[in-house]
Amino acid sequence: MNFMPLTARKARGEGTIVRVGDQQVGGLRLTVIAGPCAVESEEQLLATARAVKGAGAMFLRGGAYKPRTSPYEFQGLREEALRMLALAKAETGLKVVTELMDARHLEKVGEVADVFQIGSRNMQNFTLLDEVGRCVKPVLLKRGMAATLEELLLAAERIAAGGNRDIILCERGIRTFETATRNTLDLNAVPYLKRWSHLPVIVDPSHGTGHWWMVPHLARAAVAVGADGIIVEVHFQPENALCDGFQSLTPASFERMMGEVRPVAEAMGREL
Numbered sequence: 532m533n534f535m536p537l538t539a540r541k542a543r544g545e546g547t548i549v550r551v552g553d554q555q556v557g558g559l560r561l562t563v564i565a566g567p568c569a570v571e572s573e574e575q576l577l578a579t580a581r582a583v584k585g586a587g588a589m590f591l592r593g594g595a596y597k598p599r600t601s602p603y604e605f606q607g608l609r610e611e612a613l614r615m616l617a618l619a620k621a622e623t624g625l626k627v628v629t630e631l632m633d634a635r636h637l638e639k640v641g642e643v644a645d646v647f648q649i650g651s652r653n654m655q656n657f658t659l660l661d662e663v664g665r666c667v668k669p670v671l672l673k674r675g676m677a678a679t680l681e682e683l684l685l686a687a688e689r690i691a692a693g694g695n696r697d698i699i700l701c702e703r704g705i706r707t708f709e710t711a712t713r714n715t716l717d718l719n720a721v722p723y724l725k726r727w728s729h730l731p732v733i734v735d736p737s738h739g740t741g742h743w744w745m746v747p748h749l750a751r752a753a754v755a756v757g758a759d760g761i762i763v764e765v766h767f768q769p770e771n772a773l774c775d776g777f778q779s780l781t782p783a784s785f786e787r788m789m790g791e792v793r794p795v796a797e798a799m800g801r802e803l
């Protein structure tokens with residue numbers, strides 16, 4: 532293991548709690564981040580935000596800038612989406628997590644985001660990591676799809692070295708020989724990262740599986756293995772989603788999943 536003076540467990544001992552206004556990630560209370568893959572319309576975002584808030588989510592997710600593999604697919608509503616996120620935040624009080632793809636967008640994304648998401652594809656975009664390292668805003672750092680845990684920790688260390696210690700690690704599945712699922716959700720990551728780092732760790736069972744019907748199973752497993760929270764894609768009409776509908780829960784299935792996760796949280800001595 533490389534030298535990591537800021538993010539290593541031994542640098543702090545107890546786990547870091549990342550505070551986001553009246554919410555937090557880390558500590559006894561589990562964090563639930565939910566919402567669409569991408570912000571598509573005011574109606575879509577508001578309906579989904581109200582539903583996930585009602586079911587107990589504390590944070591709203593939703594991409595304004597989408598890192599799509601194909602340049603011909605929906606790339607996100609960008610500034611329009613930021614306006615819609617601000618609206619949803621004002622109405623529901625949910626904290627907003629949205630992806631920062633480019634340092635040139637830092638200011639305008641930062642106006643609405645309570646947490647900057649650094650996506651899997653940018654986990655080793657070192658100039659972007661340096662930029663968010665200089666910010667005073669929490670960062671949700673997703674594991675690169677082909678990154679080792681040590682590389683993830685070193686990416687977090689880079690952010691911390693810039694001065695920003697409010698970092699949340701996220702396991703979102705890795706590429707393996709398996710093609711039946713979109714990714715292989717590496718739940719090994721959770722106890723490993725928590726042993727070697729004091730940073731909170733959350734799990735993304737949506738990208739981790741790529742199948743909506745698998746999401747509740749892996750959400751329960753994530754909590755059982757010690758995750759500090761989950762980030763889940765929810766869409767009010769998954770069949771009409773412009774992005775990742777196949778792995779998105781409906782509001783009803785999200786609510787059901789929350790009911791299933793709660794007893795696991797209790798068994799783990801956590802609150803939800």
Ligand code: PEP
Pocket residue numbers: 568594598630649650651652673703738
């Ligand atoms: C996302 O959460 O919207 C996303 C694009 O995920 P990842 O970066 O993990 O692929």
Ligand code: MN
Pocket residue numbers: 568569738764774775
């Ligand atoms: Mn997605």
